[in-house]
Amino acid sequence: xxxxxxxxxxxxxxxxxxxxxVDRREETATACTLVLEVPDWPGHLPGQHVDLRLTAEDGYxxxxxxxxxxxxxxxxIEVTVQRVPDGEVSPYLIEGLSIGDQIEVKGPLGGYFVxxxxxxxxxxxxxxxxxxxxLMAMIRARRAAGSRVPFRLIYSxxxxxxxxxxxxxxxxxxxxxxxxVAYVYTREVPEISPAQAHRIGVADVNSHGxxxxxxxxxxxxxxxxxxxxVSDILVALGHEPRRIKTERFGPTxx
Amino acid sequence: xxEQLHPEQPRMDYVxxxxxxxxxxxxxAVDLTTATGRCASCGQTGPVAALRVYSNAPGVVARxxxxxxxxxxxxxxxxxxxxxxxxxxxxxxxxxxxxFTTPGPVAM
Numbered sequence: 399x400x401x402x403x404x405x406x407x408x409x410x411x412x413x414x415x416x417x418x419x420v421d422r423r424e425e426t427a428t429a430c431t432l433v434l435e436v437p438d439w440p441g442h443l444p445g446q447h448v449d450l451r452l453t454a455e456d457g458y459x460x461x462x463x464x465x466x467x468x469x470x471x472x473x474x475i476e477v478t479v480q481r482v483p484d485g486e487v488s489p490y491l492i493e494g495l496s497i498g499d500q501i502e503v504k505g506p507l508g509g510y511f512v513x514x515x516x517x518x519x520x521x522x523x524x525x526x527x528x529x530x531x532x533l534m535a536m537i538r539a540r541r542a543a544g545s546r547v548p549f550r551l552i553y554s555x556x557x558x559x560x561x562x563x564x565x566x567x568x569x570x571x572x573x574x575x576x577x578x579v580a581y582v583y584t585r586e587v588p589e590i591s592p593a594q595a596h597r598i599g600v601a602d603v604n605s606h607g608x609x610x611x612x613x614x615x616x617x618x619x620x621x622x623x624x625x626x627x628v629s630d631i632l633v634a635l636g637h638e639p640r641r642i643k644t645e646r647f648g649p650t651x652x
Numbered sequence: 653x654x655e656q657l658h659p660e661q662p663r664m665d666y667v668x669x670x671x672x673x674x675x676x677x678x679x680x681a682v683d684l685t686t687a688t689g690r691c692a693s694c695g696q697t698g699p700v701a702a703l704r705v706y707s708n709a710p711g712v713v714a715r716x717x718x719x720x721x722x723x724x725x726x727x728x729x730x731x732x733x734x735x736x737x738x739x740x741x742x743x744x745x746x747x748x749x750x751x752f753t754t755p756g757p758v759a760m
Contacts, residue, residue, distance in 0.1 A: 510685045
């Protein structure tokens with residue numbers, strides 16, 4: 399469907415801000431980060447999301463939630479979008495939106511899946527596929543604040559080519575003290591990896607997470623099936639359910 | 653490559669209560685996704701953010717993650733919002749202490 403991101407007659411109302419695309423970065427073959435400029439953006443917390451809304455010429459509207467993948471930089475926010483085949487919104491965001499185009503943004507949204515820098519508890523981040531986006535916002539916010547809170551990330555991807563923010567993650571691990579990153583490959587392992595391709599299991603979470611006695615905060619984000627599996631594992635390992643924060647974005651591939 | 657779901661796998665076509673933040677922000681002054689809700693059907697309490705949300709229905713339907721009964725329904729029409737909470741016994745909403753004031757009797 400041909401679609402203009404925003405008809406000129408729309409003004410800010412009911413919490414929708416008019417934003418402009420100012421930059422875009424390829425993350426993988428199927429995902430990219432959109433840098434949006436939102437006048438008067440009030441700032442956000444790491445882990446929060448925004449709703450993006452498109453309006454067609456006939457007035458039809460479609461909105462979807464996307465995690466913000468970086469701390470606020472003045473009026474600039476970054477959202478990382480995975481292309482959903484046959485999706486209504488993501489193909490347009492990735493291929494149809496040009497630099498300078500306008501789009502409506504509602505946010506910042508959600509106070510639950512949020513890392514608060516004042517919380518001294520160690521943090522385990524478990525991301526599946528594009529579920530890395532809000533976790534990356536936390537890693538970047540920790541870096542920006544010079545926080546010493548120990549962080550561990552377990553990142554499940556199909557192959558090495560599907561890693562978002564790959565270069566930056568390598569750099570963060572070298573430079574940011576107290577950040578460890580472990581990868582789980584579900585389809586194809588890199589040549590040097592001793593492990594077989596597998597879905598995340600108890601051994602991965604047990605080896606690369608924190609013991610429950612340390613009372614860590616566990617953030618799990620990914621496709622619904624992935625999140626259910628990882629939160630079941632965390633509960634089985636003895637983590638209190640209230641210390642397991644989850645964000646599900648639908649069936650695999652969504 | 654397409655993912656094939658095994659027939660015996662449970663339905664995974666839901667997201668969670670985090671996505672309610674946007675639609676509910678239109679109606680409420682506070683973020684309801686951090687609220688704790690009690691299921692009227694099974695009595696389980698937990699964060700609204702952890703409800704199972706099905707948004708492929710007209711509007712959004714949020715179900716208890718424990719017993720899967722409907723706890724919240726929100727339908728937006730062009731001129732109103734319909735909020736059905738009959739499946740929730742209560743919502744406990746975190747509030748900062750300083751905003752707690754009970755209006756006293758009017759001094760005459």
